[in-house]
Amino acid sequence: MSTNPADLNRVASRAAPVRSSGLLSLPHIVVVGGGAGGLELVTRLGDTIGRRQQAQITLVEKSRTHLWKPLLHAVAAGSLNPGEHEFDYLAQAHWHHFRYRFGEMVGLNRDRREVYLAPAYDDEGRQITPAQMLPYDILVIAIGSVTNDFGTPGVFEHSVPLETPEQAARFNRRVVNACIRANTQDGPVRPGQLHVAIVGAGATGTELAAELHQTVREVVAFGLDRVDPDKDIRIILIEAADRILPALPARICDATLTLLKQLGVEVRTGAMVREVTADGVSLANGEFVPSELVVWAAGVQAPAVLRDIGGLETNRINQLVVTPTLQTTRDPNIFAMGDCAECPRPGYQTAVPPRAQAAHQQSSHLIRQLRRHLDHKPLEPFVYHDFGSLVSLGRYSTVGSLMGFLVGKGLFIEGYIARVMYRSLYLMHEVALQGVWRTSIDWVGRGLSRRAAPEVKLH
Numbered sequence: 346m347s348t349n350p351a352d353l354n355r356v357a358s359r360a361a362p363v364r365s366s367g368l369l370s371l372p373h374i375v376v377v378g379g380g381a382g383g384l385e386l387v388t389r390l391g392d393t394i395g396r397r398q399q400a401q402i403t404l405v406e407k408s409r410t411h412l413w414k415p416l417l418h419a420v421a422a423g424s425l426n427p428g429e430h431e432f433d434y435l436a437q438a439h440w441h442h443f444r445y446r447f448g449e450m451v452g453l454n455r456d457r458r459e460v461y462l463a464p465a466y467d468d469e470g471r472q473i474t475p476a477q478m479l480p481y482d483i484l485v486i487a488i489g490s491v492t493n494d495f496g497t498p499g500v501f502e503h504s505v506p507l508e509t510p511e512q513a514a515r516f517n518r519r520v521v522n523a524c525i526r527a528n529t530q531d532g533p534v535r536p537g538q539l540h541v542a543i544v545g546a547g548a549t550g551t552e553l554a555a556e557l558h559q560t561v562r563e564v565v566a567f568g569l570d571r572v573d574p575d576k577d578i579r580i581i582l583i584e585a586a587d588r589i590l591p592a593l594p595a596r597i598c599d600a601t602l603t604l605l606k607q608l609g610v611e612v613r614t615g616a617m618v619r620e621v622t623a624d625g626v627s628l629a630n631g632e633f634v635p636s637e638l639v640v641w642a643a644g645v646q647a648p649a650v651l652r653d654i655g656g657l658e659t660n661r662i663n664q665l666v667v668t669p670t671l672q673t674t675r676d677p678n679i680f681a682m683g684d685c686a687e688c689p690r691p692g693y694q695t696a697v698p699p700r701a702q703a704a705h706q707q708s709s710h711l712i713r714q715l716r717r718h719l720d721h722k723p724l725e726p727f728v729y730h731d732f733g734s735l736v737s738l739g740r741y742s743t744v745g746s747l748m749g750f751l752v753g754k755g756l757f758i759e760g761y762i763a764r765v766m767y768r769s770l771y772l773m774h775e776v777a778l779q780g781v782w783r784t785s786i787d788w789v790g791r792g793l794s795r796r797a798a799p800e801v802k803l804h
């Protein structure tokens with residue numbers, strides 16, 4: 346849906362006001378986006394001021410279930426069943442004293458303090474929810490990021506991004522289908538037919554390369570004996586910068602590169618992609634990399650809806666510019682957090698990075714600050730603590746560095762300790778959403794079910 350003012354006025358005039366819960370005299374905090382940061386925020390606000398009826402909390406979210414985004418590469422590789430890790434927004438809202446509005450934010454009127462949601466339709470085209478208007482007293486925008494194709498032709502048509510569980514699952518189906526097709530076709534496997542080009546060697550692309558190397562072999566081992574993994578399957582990691590993991594310390598890059606080379610993953614650095622086609626990837630130097638399966642993991646930007654939304658200040662990748670208190674620069678009642686916010690980092694030249702640990706820390710910070718804001722107390726600035734970076738290389742290894750106050754300076758770690766640290770970030774997210782007991786039961790349950798099923802998704 347368009348976000349131009351005329352269209353938004355039309356949405357506003359047709360929008361049904363959200364039904365009153367009888368609590369509308371309370372201050373209304375609306376959080377848009379229930380991802381790594383937003384869902385933790387509404388859950389903990391609901392458990393505190395929502396339960397005590399000090400404020401009404403509403404989450405606006407365009408999806409029905411939540412899956413923590415850093416798990417998407419494992420869904421794409423087929424090593425993780427999303428159903429075992431998803432949170433149902435309706436149930437989460439019911440248990441944690443907030444309200445869930447299914448819908449996509451398409452506009453905002455700051456003078457009237459209203460958010461506008463587009464109508465939603467099911468797969469048969471029947472309307473589920475009409476256009477809606479939601480009044481707010483405090484608004485938090487936490488709608489994350491989307492893939493940045495940098496205007497490269499063919500990316501949208503011929504590659505799969507990893508933004509949503511549906512896209513990750515779609516890519517996994519393509520891989521499994523390609524293996525089954527190759528196993529049953531009359532002729533030999535064509536060049537490029539079982540090649541996977543992953544564009545972007547940041548953490549997402551690199552983790553996917555290692556995980557996929559392992560899972561594709563497991564799929565083939567389930568009886569696809571006409572496919573020879575060492576000969577037919579190739580994974581090519583393509584990166585425009587002069588090394589993989591350009592945002593991470595060189596030591597992590599070196600350890601990861603050594604392992605990828607041992608696995609036979611082909612790494613192309615300093616390689617700019619000019620175009621993606623149905624058969625592969627054209628590079629700026631004129632070379633063509635044959636590959637019928639392409640994943641685009643080359644960069645992120647905030648969703649286009651934020652461009653010019655309500656006259657708020659945005660940067661060149663659509664992020665809302667916020668002050669150190671996470672308030673947008675032009676409206677103190679509108680906060681932004683996570684990937685969709687450009688948050689300054691005093692003493693550093695770059696802003697807070699778009700990472701799950703930043704979204705987690707910002708949500709913890711806002712829980713306290715929103716209560717202060719309701720009480721008209723001055724707000725404290727957000728300070729980002731970088732605890733380090735970890736890269737999971739499937740079952741082969743995990744490498745990374747621990748940073749910050751824990752050890753004073755970067756400490757390189759790998760293997761078991763790194764794996765435990767890597768999992769602890771997800772553990773913190775689950776604990777924030779459902780507490781220690783339910784999280785422990787879930788981990789035991791998942792551990793048991795893994796022993797009784799193939800370790801890789803076969804359909």
Ligand SMILES: Cc1cc2nc3c(=O)[nH]c(=O)nc-3n(C[C@H](O)[C@H](O)[C@H](O)COP(=O)(O)OP(=O)(O)OC[C@H]3O[C@@H](n4cnc5c(N)ncnc54)[C@H](O)[C@@H]3O)c2cc1C
Nearest residue numbers: 378380381382407414415449450488489683684699700701
């Ligand atoms: C494959 C992959 C691997 C990653 N691995 C790591 C990692 O190992 N470590 C790490 O620190 N970070 C990692 N990240 C980055 C991390 O996932 C993000 O930084 C984090 O999820 C940002 O949290 P967020 O709350 O800002 O947004 P998100 O978690 O993206 O949530 C945004 C939510 O907003 C909803 N939404 C979007 N638009 C609208 C709208 N208009 N109206 C209503 N709802 C809307 C979306 O449906 C979504 O639920 C990874 C990312 C990916 C894609």
